[in-house]
Amino acid sequence: MIKSVLITGANAGLGKEAARQLAQQPGIEKIYLGCRNRDKARLVQSELEKLSGKRIFEIVLIDVSNLDSVRNAVAQLPACIDALIMNAGGTGGKHFNEKNSEGVTQIFAVNLLGHAVLTEELLKANKLKYVALYAGSEAARGVKEMGMKRPDLKTSSIEEFVSIGDGSFYGDTHDATIPYGPIKYMAALWISSMARKHPKIRFITMSPGATTGTEGFNTLSPLKQFFMKSMMQAMLLLGKVHRVETGAQRYIDGLFNDTYKSGSFYASQKGLTGPLGEQGLIFADINNENFQDNAYQAIQRFIK
Ligand SMILES: NC(=O)c1ccc[n+]([C@@H]2O[C@H](COP(=O)([O-])OP(=O)(O)OC[C@H]3O[C@@H](n4cnc5c(N)ncnc54)[C@H](OP(=O)(O)O)[C@@H]3O)[C@@H](O)[C@H]2O)c1
Structure with missing residues (x-):
C-alpha cells in the first residue's frame, strides 16, 4: 500500500499536478514536495493544502x-x-550544456x-520501499x-x-532539445x-506524453521557445498534445497499477499522446541488457 511519496520538481507543471492528484488517492498520508526553492515550495504547499483540504504536504529542499x-x-x-517520482528535469536551464x-x-x-544518486542514497539508507518512477x-x-x-548511438x-x-x-x-532525447533514452x-x-x-x-500547461520550454532560447510553444498550441488544437491533468495521471497510474512491469519503459504507443505502449516491444534496443548495464556503469563513472 502506497502511503508516502516523494516527488522531485513538485512546485510546477507535472510534478505539482501529480501532487494534487496523489492527495486524492485513498490511503495517502504524506506527500514530500521535492523543490529547490523554498519560497516557491511554500506557495505550492499552501495552494495544495487549500485545493485538497489536507495538511499532508511536506517540503524537502532538493536541487537535483x-x-x-x-x-x-x-x-x-x-x-x-x-514511492519516488523522479520528475524534475526538462531542458536544463540557460546554461544546459555547461559542465559541473x-x-x-x-x-x-x-x-x-x-x-541516480537520489535513488541509490535512498536505497542505501533503506528509505525507499516499493516503487521508483x-x-x-x-x-x-x-x-x-x-x-x-x-x-543515433553507434x-x-x-x-x-x-x-x-x-x-x-x-x-x-545552443539547442537543448538535441541532448534531451539521448539523455531520456539513457x-x-x-x-x-x-x-x-x-x-x-x-x-x-513513464512518459507523461506531450503536455501543455507546464513551464518546460521557458528556459530555451527565445526563438526555440517560440517554435516549441507554437508547435504545442497547434498540436493541442489537433488533439496531438494533452493537458497537464492527463500527463500527471500517467504517473499516478504508474505508481498504483502494478501491471506496469518493473524494468519497462512506457510512453505513447503512437505519436505523443493516447494509449501507452511498452517501448521495448517497439524498439528492441531498449530491452538490451548490455546497453542497460552500460548506461548504469557510465553513470557510476560520474559519481565520486
Ligand atoms: N511537458 C511535457 O510535454 C513533457 C513530456 C515528456 C516528459 N516530460 C518530463 O516531465 C518532467 C516535468 O516536466 P514539466 O513539463 O512539468 O516541466 P516544468 O513545468 O518546467 O517543471 C519542472 C520542475 O522541475 C523543477 N526543477 C528543474 N530543475 C531542478 C533542479 N535542478 N532541482 C530540483 N528541481 C528542479 C522545476 O523547479 P523550478 O521552478 O525551481 O525551476 C519545476 O518544478 C520533466 O522531467 C520533463 O522532461 C515533460
Whole structure:
C-alpha cells in the first residue's frame, strides 16, 4: 500500500499536478514536495493544502543538479517513503550544456545524474520501499513532429554513454532539445538496469506524453521557445498534445497499477499522446541488457 511519496520538481507543471492528484488517492498520508526553492515550495504547499483540504504536504529542499543537495535531502527525509517520482528535469536551464564539478552537463545533471544518486542514497539508507518512477519522454525515440531525431548511438558502450553525460556525444550546441532525447533514452536504460539489481522495488519509466500547461520550454532560447510553444498550441488544437491533468495521471497510474512491469519503459504507443505502449516491444534496443548495464556503469563513472 502506497502511503508516502516523494516527488522531485513538485512546485510546477507535472510534478505539482501529480501532487494534487496523489492527495486524492485513498490511503495517502504524506506527500514530500521535492523543490529547490523554498519560497516557491511554500506557495505550492499552501495552494495544495487549500485545493485538497489536507495538511499532508511536506517540503524537502532538493536541487537535483547538485549532489550535495541530493545527499542532504535524503539525510533530512524524516521517514522512509513508499514511492519516488523522479520528475524534475526538462531542458536544463540557460546554461544546459555547461559542465559541473562532476563533469556532466547541467541538462544531464538535472534529468539523470541527480536522480541516480537520489535513488541509490535512498536505497542505501533503506528509505525507499516499493516503487521508483522516472519521468521519461517520447523524445527518447525521437519526435518527428518537433524536429527531434531518434538518438543515433553507434556502439551503446559505456564510453558512448559517458559521452552523453559529458556532452561530447552531441558537441557544442545552443539547442537543448538535441541532448534531451539521448539523455531520456539513457535514463530509461538505467531504470531497467536498476530494476534487475533491485528486484524488490518496482522501477518504471513513464512518459507523461506531450503536455501543455507546464513551464518546460521557458528556459530555451527565445526563438526555440517560440517554435516549441507554437508547435504545442497547434498540436493541442489537433488533439496531438494533452493537458497537464492527463500527463500527471500517467504517473499516478504508474505508481498504483502494478501491471506496469518493473524494468519497462512506457510512453505513447503512437505519436505523443493516447494509449501507452511498452517501448521495448517497439524498439528492441531498449530491452538490451548490455546497453542497460552500460548506461548504469557510465553513470557510476560520474559519481565520486
Ligand atoms: N511537458 C511535457 O510535454 C513533457 C513530456 C515528456 C516528459 N516530460 C518530463 O516531465 C518532467 C516535468 O516536466 P514539466 O513539463 O512539468 O516541466 P516544468 O513545468 O518546467 O517543471 C519542472 C520542475 O522541475 C523543477 N526543477 C528543474 N530543475 C531542478 C533542479 N535542478 N532541482 C530540483 N528541481 C528542479 C522545476 O523547479 P523550478 O521552478 O525551481 O525551476 C519545476 O518544478 C520533466 O522531467 C520533463 O522532461 C515533460
